[in-house]
Amino acid sequence: MTPLAASEVAVQLTNITKTFGKVCANQNVSLNVKKGEILALLGENGSGKTTLMNMLSGIYFPDSGQISVDGREVVIRSPKDAFDLGIGMIHQHFKLVDVMTATENIVLGLRGGMNINRAARAKEIKEISARYGFVLDPDKKVYNMSVSEKQTVEIIKVLYRGANTLILDEPTAVLTPQETDKLFEILRNMKNDGKAIIIITHKLNEVLQISDRVTILRKGACVGTVQTREASVKSLTEGMVGRSVNLEIAREKLNQTPDRLRISGLTCKNAEGVKALDGVSFTVRGGEILGVAGIAGSGQKELCEAIAGLYPIESGSILYIHGDKTEELVGLKPAQIVQKGVHTAFVPEDRLGMGLVASLDMVDNVMLKSYRNTKGFLVDRKAPKALADTLIERLEIVTPGTSTPVRRLSGGNVQKVLLGREISSDPAVLVAAYPVRGLDINSSYTVYDLLNEQKKKGVAVLFIGEDLDVLLELCDRLVVLCAGRVSGVVDAAVTGKEQVGLLMTHAGGQAEIDAGAKNANGKGVET
Amino acid sequence: MSEVGVVQTIMDFFNAAVLAATPLLLATLGEILTEKSGNLNLGVEGMMYMGAMAGISASWLYEAAMGAAANGLVSVLLAVAGGILAGALGGLIYSVLTVTLRANQNVTGLTLTIFGAGIGNFFGELLGMRAGGYASITDVTKSMFNNIEMPLLSKIPVLGKMLFSHDFVVYMAVIVAVLMTWFLNKTRVGLNLRAVGESPATADAAGINVARYKYLATCVGGGLCGLGGMYISMVRFSGTWVHGCVDGRGWIAVALVIFAAWSPARAMIGALLFGGLSVLRYYMPIKDVATQFYDMVPYIATVVVLVITSIRQGKERAQPKACGINYFREER
Numbered sequence: 001m002t003p004l005a006a007s008e009v010a011v012q013l014t015n016i017t018k019t020f021g022k023v024c025a026n027q028n029v030s031l032n033v034k035k036g037e038i039l040a041l042l043g044e045n046g047s048g049k050t051t052l053m054n055m056l057s058g059i060y061f062p063d064s065g066q067i068s069v070d071g072r073e074v075v076i077r078s079p080k081d082a083f084d085l086g087i088g089m090i091h092q093h094f095k096l097v098d099v100m101t102a103t104e105n106i107v108l109g110l111r112g113g114m115n116i117n118r119a120a121r122a123k124e125i126k127e128i129s130a131r132y133g134f135v136l137d138p139d140k141k142v143y144n145m146s147v148s149e150k151q152t153v154e155i156i157k158v159l160y161r162g163a164n165t166l167i168l169d170e171p172t173a174v175l176t177p178q179e180t181d182k183l184f185e186i187l188r189n190m191k192n193d194g195k196a197i198i199i200i201t202h203k204l205n206e207v208l209q210i211s212d213r214v215t216i217l218r219k220g221a222c223v224g225t226v227q228t229r230e231a232s233v234k235s236l237t238e239g240m241v242g243r244s245v246n247l248e249i250a251r252e253k254l255n256q257t258p259d260r261l262r263i264s265g266l267t268c269k270n271a272e273g274v275k276a277l278d279g280v281s282f283t284v285r286g287g288e289i290l291g292v293a294g295i296a297g298s299g300q301k302e303l304c305e306a307i308a309g310l311y312p313i314e315s316g317s318i319l320y321i322h323g324d325k326t327e328e329l330v331g332l333k334p335a336q337i338v339q340k341g342v343h344t345a346f347v348p349e350d351r352l353g354m355g356l357v358a359s360l361d362m363v364d365n366v367m368l369k370s371y372r373n374t375k376g377f378l379v380d381r382k383a384p385k386a387l388a389d390t391l392i393e394r395l396e397i398v399t400p401g402t403s404t405p406v407r408r409l410s411g412g413n414v415q416k417v418l419l420g421r422e423i424s425s426d427p428a429v430l431v432a433a434y435p436v437r438g439l440d441i442n443s444s445y446t447v448y449d450l451l452n453e454q455k456k457k458g459v460a461v462l463f464i465g466e467d468l469d470v471l472l473e474l475c476d477r478l479v480v481l482c483a484g485r486v487s488g489v490v491d492a493a494v495t496g497k498e499q500v501g502l503l504m505t506h507a508g509g510q511a512e513i514d515a516g517a518k519n520a521n522g523k524g525v526e527t
Numbered sequence: 528m529s530e531v532g533v534v535q536t537i538m539d540f541f542n543a544a545v546l547a548a549t550p551l552l553l554a555t556l557g558e559i560l561t562e563k564s565g566n567l568n569l570g571v572e573g574m575m576y577m578g579a580m581a582g583i584s585a586s587w588l589y590e591a592a593m594g595a596a597a598n599g600l601v602s603v604l605l606a607v608a609g610g611i612l613a614g615a616l617g618g619l620i621y622s623v624l625t626v627t628l629r630a631n632q633n634v635t636g637l638t639l640t641i642f643g644a645g646i647g648n649f650f651g652e653l654l655g656m657r658a659g660g661y662a663s664i665t666d667v668t669k670s671m672f673n674n675i676e677m678p679l680l681s682k683i684p685v686l687g688k689m690l691f692s693h694d695f696v697v698y699m700a701v702i703v704a705v706l707m708t709w710f711l712n713k714t715r716v717g718l719n720l721r722a723v724g725e726s727p728a729t730a731d732a733a734g735i736n737v738a739r740y741k742y743l744a745t746c747v748g749g750g751l752c753g754l755g756g757m758y759i760s761m762v763r764f765s766g767t768w769v770h771g772c773v774d775g776r777g778w779i780a781v782a783l784v785i786f787a788a789w790s791p792a793r794a795m796i797g798a799l800l801f802g803g804l805s806v807l808r809y810y811m812p813i814k815d816v817a818t819q820f821y822d823m824v825p826y827i828a829t830v831v832v833l834v835i836t837s838i839r840q841g842k843e844r845a846q847p848k849a850c851g852i853n854y855f856r857e858e859r
Contacts (some may be wrong), residue, residue, distance in 0.1 A: 022749070059732070059856065078734065079731060091732070095726065095728055095729040096550075097721070097726050097730075097731075098725065098842060098848065099721075099725060099842055100725070101847075106720055108719065108722050108733040109722070109735040110715070112715060113715075114714050114716070114717060115713055115715075116715055141842075143842050271706065
């Protein structure tokens, strides 16, 4: 890297080290970002990206190392110090007050007159919006906002405070492809305005699309900084993982794909009486991975739980077809459904919530599915212990032993325990909801391999995912959910990301989808 | 009953309701302020006992020291200051335990109730023993709590007696309620306080000193509870220490916070309603209905209110989201 003139550099971190107890989150990390530049901070989960940026935004305080802003060495002890230096961070989990309006959230914590004078503030916010191309109603309450709107509030909040350096932590994780494009356009506007932008991400294609330079972290240490135009997906992955990785997800087409689950007209209402699922119909086939795409909260969770017998169903049917037998699953208890061979490796947002019991060890967790099979008053621990040992060996689970509470395991290993347990019960249907959420690249590929393995055995796999790239590569077909309805069932091999993105935001409007699809294909529609 | 008699009864009932409502209103306002900072302080009853005891003690000790030279105004100011400071001390104990030491909020609040009731009754009885039987302040001090007659306004028939002829604490409580509404909705500091109670992590990231807001709101809130307690011992029981004088009013205040949906303005209506229920039996006696039934009414109403409010769902009129949860910045 060539030395840069001090005036160009907005923020410089030098030899930053931070430890939590015995865990070293960052070790001698150095990086800088220039004005009018977008720097991507790339790394796997747990590589210390967020920790590093939290020290820049005043959430944590570094154990050692220097931070300088505009060439001047500074000490950042609190978020307020960071604001005063013009550094603002947009956190992955939005820090907004739900019951307040956009304006109120934006002026929160600022000095000024005793009265807020909301009208004047709203005007200022509209000016910022117009300058960078945001669309925002300043008087809208946050709890009425979509994820993308909330993100807009977060970014304006930082700009309103006069930030010159913006840090965005995984900003695209919750956005549709269209919203991501819009965000990137705004980021480019800000870059042209002379702002320095750091974007934390592990999505390589986005890094290549938006950034000027990339700094890669691995296990808390800085691997290096490269110019984006000289980088490729392959080189970045190798930097991130530390060795070469095969990023191809295999997708074999099987000849035998008999119908396994026939879901028709499935309707569920949530606690507020709103239809969480509205007339959902599709078929899950054996020997096939059926992906479910949709914006978070479009009914994925309810769908999984309805199939598992955990969610009250208003109307509709779930037919389970095995050989020449056909059975109705609606109305059966979860245990009866499991007995029929429908297994749900459900991974809710907190993965230890519904799948595993955090404070129990592996043996006990494995036993949860099988303890009813043994007769007598006492449970048999020998068989589950043997199974746990097999799982550790086969799935390369890193654990001190089978008697360690699963809570102490890392996310990827917890996921392997859960999936391993479900798979070992020889399912006919496997429902995997967000099985790679929060997993690093290696563990993710292990999970994909496991799912593919099940598919080859003829299992019908229902895969609820969030990363469209993965969904399109791994799955045979995709069901797209939008606001509780099926907005399309597409062949993943021949469908583009844009088309799926449009389906994710257009419920019911088949005409619009067709128009959108044609647009995406470049044929264009006159309106 | 004649028509004049009915009007007179209604007026008397209303004024008695105001008398009973004032300590409830002060304590409710105190607890609203506290909960807005995210502290669910269940120690209201205890802080009221501390305020009741400290208020009467300050007056009594001053009178005992000065003898005949005692000044009523000084005595009352001491009572007010004593009540507020004692309540604020309760709030401070709670803040140190929950904000700094991160003790469980529910346990701390319940403990504060037991502690406050114990210490209030202990020193109240001690005061009585020193006074030789029972502790009671003199008319010099008591007269300061007389109703304030306002020029013209108090002369309005019926309404004048109902609205413009009360003691100074009643007006103070109403002014505090109005000020608090303005403070929470219009000012920057009020906005920041609400943010602390809703989402301390957000407030922290916005550069707000979460601990300072929690401490201040809880101590000021405790002070208001203590002032409510002072009103009980000094006005409701006419400046005589009565064992167990707070008698569950702190708990009604906790319920009133929910009834008022964390709005100081609605707290005025709620307090008046519950104050009225608690004196109903003197003004609307029904033959063959035991007085115990009347005593039950406010508590039954509390239960009904709690059931209704827990059914009602809404984001805005709800408890501050982070209420009851301690905040620790570096929690991972």
